[in-house]
Amino acid sequence: MDAMGANVINTMCERVAPLIEEVTGGRVNLRILSNLTPLRTAYAWARFRKELIGGEEVVNGVVEAWRFAQMDIFRAATHNKGIMNGIDAVLVATLNDWRAAEANAHAYAAIGGYRSLTRYSVDSNGNLIGSIEVPLAVGVVGGTTGAVEKARIARKILGARMRGNWRAFWPVWAWHRTLQP
16 A cells, blocks of 8 residues: 555555446446546745845746746746655655656646646735645555655654644645745
């Protein structure tokens, strides 16, 4: 069994396939879940004081780069890769399936046309306002995430607890890391 339950779900699909075929009179071709989880998203927003991130020029540069990513698929792909670099680091450290998360995030970004996973604007004081929404299907118990000492150490370093909305923490941490000078 793995942390997000994919193997359990896939096994269930295998087991119910004959019943579905019998009931419907059809044939079940695939017995596997999708990596796209648009109903399991983590959302975060933050206000970055302009004087702490380099001033008005930096704020405007971030907003301009985001607008470019919203309009250009090539820029959006690079933008989202940068976001996923931070998220992947946490996933790898906690022994979650970073490849599934990559597929999930990029498929999610492609719903309605490929776009950035973040949004940026400037508030009335000139501060940068940013938000991120990323679909995440991850785990912190079961499988390797609970059995391997390295994963437990990584969670301890990150200050993660087993209770609460752990899934919402990752994009915030990863996103924060991408904004570090």
